[in-house]
Amino acid sequence: MKINYKFLLIISVVAIGAMGLLAGSIDDREKERVDLNKSPEIAHEDRAKNEAWARYYPRQYGSWIKTKEGSELKDMLKDKPQLAILWAGYGFAKDYNAPRGHYYAVQDNRNTLRTGAPVDSKTGPMPTACWTCKSPDVPRMIEEDGELEFFTGKWAKYGTEIVNSIGCYNCHDPKTAELAMHVPHLNRALTAAGLPTFEESTHQEKRNLVCAQCHVEYYFKKTEWTDENGNKKVAKVVTLPWKYGLTAEGAEKYYDEVGHTDFTNKISKAPILKTQHPGYELYKSGIHGQKNVACADCHMPYTQEGSVKYSDHQLQNPLNTMDRSCMPCHRESEEKLKEIVHRKYERKDQLHELAMDNLAKAHLETAKAMEAGATDEELKSIRDDIRKGQWRWDYAVASHPSFFHAPEETLRLLAVANDYAMTARIKLVSVLAKHGVMDYSAPDFSTKENAQTLAGVPLEKLVAAKMEFKKTLEVEWIKQAKERGLLSEQTLKGSDPEASYFKK
Numbered sequence: 001m002k003i004n005y006k007f008l009l010i011i012s013v014v015a016i017g018a019m020g021l022l023a024g025s026i027d028d029r030e031k032e033r034v035d036l037n038k039s040p041e042i043a044h045e046d047r048a049k050n051e052a053w054a055r056y057y058p059r060q061y062g063s064w065i066k067t068k069e070g071s072e073l074k075d076m077l078k079d080k081p082q083l084a085i086l087w088a089g090y091g092f093a094k095d096y097n098a099p100r101g102h103y104y105a106v107q108d109n110r111n112t113l114r115t116g117a118p119v120d121s122k123t124g125p126m127p128t129a130c131w132t133c134k135s136p137d138v139p140r141m142i143e144e145d146g147e148l149e150f151f152t153g154k155w156a157k158y159g160t161e162i163v164n165s166i167g168c169y170n171c172h173d174p175k176t177a178e179l180a181m182h183v184p185h186l187n188r189a190l191t192a193a194g195l196p197t198f199e200e201s202t203h204q205e206k207r208n209l210v211c212a213q214c215h216v217e218y219y220f221k222k223t224e225w226t227d228e229n230g231n232k233k234v235a236k237v238v239t240l241p242w243k244y245g246l247t248a249e250g251a252e253k254y255y256d257e258v259g260h261t262d263f264t265n266k267i268s269k270a271p272i273l274k275t276q277h278p279g280y281e282l283y284k285s286g287i288h289g290q291k292n293v294a295c296a297d298c299h300m301p302y303t304q305e306g307s308v309k310y311s312d313h314q315l316q317n318p319l320n321t322m323d324r325s326c327m328p329c330h331r332e333s334e335e336k337l338k339e340i341v342h343r344k345y346e347r348k349d350q351l352h353e354l355a356m357d358n359l360a361k362a363h364l365e366t367a368k369a370m371e372a373g374a375t376d377e378e379l380k381s382i383r384d385d386i387r388k389g390q391w392r393w394d395y396a397v398a399s400h401p402s403f404f405h406a407p408e409e410t411l412r413l414l415a416v417a418n419d420y421a422m423t424a425r426i427k428l429v430s431v432l433a434k435h436g437v438m439d440y441s442a443p444d445f446s447t448k449e450n451a452q453t454l455a456g457v458p459l460e461k462l463v464a465a466k467m468e469f470k471k472t473l474e475v476e477w478i479k480q481a482k483e484r485g486l487l488s489e490q491t492l493k494g495s496d497p498e499a500s501y502f503k504k
């Protein structure tokens, strides 16, 4: 047999070339790995600044800064005016927007009418705890001041300190860049629920738990303590109600046990629990949570850049990145999958509207019964029904995407919520009749303006005070933070503050 040496030679050259390329790519990856390991620990005073990490992790920083692109501001009170009735007497009736990019967390927190218009570091209305899920400056301040001091005082106390938006130090160790969490309340809650702590959890679970530092239900637990100088103080400590499990009913049982109520509804005088955003808890009950698909799998998909693979840090709606977020596991077409998700939204929205309408009417009919002379005694079980119904409705929808993360649980909660609201309304018919009121129908709350008027929200006054705060104290906060080197110009570049009440 005659060997074709020329052919062999060509094959060899091609093979050597390919090996060279492969080696090059391994080299690149190795270099990247070594570079990562070489990265020094990021100093305490720089940790909260995302730019300080950019030098070592340019790709992660580059994608993180793109959370700026998630800038759309959606006024939920315009979209669902019933909310102002349900939250009458509470901050959320004043101003409430759908969540947007992490980049905006600090400025949205300063802009919302809920944080009010403090005039110095001691005026309210909100406690320091309101900063907790907004910034990597929060773990920095907990380290500097101690947890209890951090949770003591008014929100404005940390205006000059908490200036960088959600970033690297919220989720990473400043020395190794491994996943880490820096808020004590999460491990306390995991332990109370009988679950492994963050450090004991699997790597895949940590890809959820970094998000569970913030995307969870919580309340501010009043905690008395004495500082090192013997001063008696009261802290409002972020606490997750997980003792009886990660469910709406479990959290309700915990709140009832400790006698917690977030506010008394101004219209009906019902004692209300306000849900925060139990995103992690609900996700756990859904099929992806059950099958160990982590938040990061969908929201931070791997991205290939040349020979380097990294996690996309532009946390956003994964329907924008379906090729990387869904297609690694699903075989349907993107269009088909999108259609399925959209139908889930429509089903949820139908029950969502029903439950809200009935709850809003129950509040207004209770007010009418009070006006007609019904006593607290007569209204007790009605107000209890409203509390239970509103808690379940809020739990189902407060973390907006639960219709996708946990469709069955979301629909169950909305159906039960509607049942409680209807039960209250049936009882109200007879209470109203007993006091001579027949055929009462609640006033129109179909626009934000009408609903806020019924809820007694003095919008113009609130906006005027806020604009004054923005011209004075807020300017001072930013100036001081810049002078002290806590905030870099680069972070602020191109950021465009937005609020529902800004005149366009």
Ligand code: HEC
Binding pocket: 050, 053, 054, 057, 060, 061, 062, 064, 166, 167, 168, 169, 170, 171, 172, 177, 179, 206, 207, 210, 211, 296, 300, 309, 310, 311, 312, 313
């Ligand atoms: C909300 C949490 C969160 C924030 C904020 C965040 N990361 Fe990450 N980061 C993650 C998760 C989750 C992973 C995936 C880790 C894994 O599976 O090992 C990751 C991975 C990484 C990795 C490992 C390589 C990779 O890409 O998978 C580096 C390095 C990194 N992040 C740096 C940063 C830097 C720098 C910032 C700030 C600009 C940042 N991260 C902000 C959660 C976060």
Ligand code: HEC
Binding pocket: 070, 071, 098, 099, 100, 101, 102, 104, 105, 106, 108, 109, 132, 133, 134, 135, 166, 170, 171, 207, 210, 211, 212, 213, 214, 215, 295, 296, 299, 300, 315, 316, 317
């Ligand atoms: C330090 C607290 C914190 C952590 C940690 C955190 N988030 Fe968020 N997240 C927020 C807040 C606050 C907002 C709303 C910001 C706003 O509207 O200004 C938000 C908004 C979002 C949005 C909406 C983005 C948009 O453009 O509409 C997504 C998606 C999201 N987070 C996913 C995640 C995932 C996934 C993780 C974990 C990998 C995570 N978050 C970790 C606090 C946090």
Ligand code: HEC
Binding pocket: 098, 099, 100, 208, 211, 212, 215, 279, 280, 283, 288, 289, 293, 294, 295, 296, 297, 298, 299, 316, 317, 318, 319, 341, 400, 401, 404, 405
């Ligand atoms: C299987 C994929 C998947 C997993 C896992 C997942 N999400 Fe989502 N998430 C989505 C999709 C899809 C949407 C958008 C739904 C829609 O169209 O509104 C979304 C929306 C969101 C939003 C709202 C974004 C906005 O702009 O309104 C937040 C916040 C969020 N997810 C947080 C989380 C957190 C936290 C986890 C883990 C506890 C998680 N997600 C797990 C797919 C996922």
Ligand code: HEC
Binding pocket: 287, 288, 291, 293, 297, 298, 318, 319, 322, 325, 326, 327, 328, 329, 330, 337, 340, 341, 404, 407
């Ligand atoms: C890591 C794998 C993985 C990723 C990534 C993933 N899924 Fe899934 N998904 C699953 C598994 C597993 C199931 C359960 C059904 C099964 O076992 O076949 C499922 C079920 C579903 C279902 C049907 C269940 C229900 O709730 O009705 C939908 C719809 C779905 N996924 C959409 C998505 C979308 C949209 C994305 C991207 C944003 C996504 N998935 C990302 C693994 C994944």
